[in-house]
Amino acid sequence: MAKNKQIAIILADRLQFYGLDCLLKEYFSPLQIRYFPDMLSLIEKQPDLFDFYFTDAQTFLIYWDYFLPRRNKVIILVDKPDTNLPVTNMISTRSSIETTIELLESVLLAENTSSSTDINNKDLSGREIDVLQQIVRGHTNKEIAEHLNISLNTVLSHRKNITAKLGIKTVSGLTFYAIMNGLISGDEIEL
CATH class of the missing domain: 3.40.50.2300 (Response regulator)
Structure with missing residues (x-):
């Protein structure tokens, strides 16, 4: 150093x-x-x-x-x-x-490198980020589908893609990812 x-x-x-x-x-x-x-x-x-x-x-x-x-x-x-x-x-x-x-x-x-988080976010589509934010807020798959006006199967596909792209399988892991990458604030998380 x-x-x-x-x-x-x-x-x-x-x-x-x-x-x-x-x-x-x-x-x-x-x-x-x-x-x-x-x-x-x-x-x-x-x-x-x-x-x-x-x-x-x-x-x-x-x-x-x-x-x-x-x-x-x-x-x-x-x-x-x-x-x-x-x-x-x-x-x-x-x-x-x-x-x-x-x-x-x-x-x-x-x-x-401040660009490392930007590179990670580019892997997720805009809709996947929307779904991720809803997951982190504590919504069920059905609620996410209703909020985003998409089908339940589409929500499940997005969840599968998010998990595959990020290699994160737990909601707590997704929550840390979303916070660390500025996709959601701590106030938006249900405890």
Whole structure:
């Protein structure tokens, strides 16, 4: 790395922070790493100075309005197996060290490309994006068909195409994808 990257780690779990801190320092130094136990601590310490933000999924969803404009710099730690993670900037806390290092390397050493999300969105047609937004809002297939004035079979075809193109099979994965790519805001999601 040419310059010392500024890393903000926003995690309530100190043990996760120490593990991530050790990996980053051992394999990717020189880095400047700052720990924040919550978002309020980050916001009062000049939050725009950082090149990358590591946080958990819950913090990301609560503060999506903060993270969405910085989505290319946000890495979300999730507690699920690393197979079929919905977006490239998610890292499973259950991954092997080798896999975690590879993922960190792809994120930290890559140039900051804001066009990567645009490339992903070009894979989906406009109607598929409409269907995806309806799925994420919590609508059933029948409701989606009614809202978009299309047949139930067309909805099912679009869902199949979305899953095939994105490689995401779960509604939660589709939700993260939609939020990270600016297709939907957190306010539009039914909990």
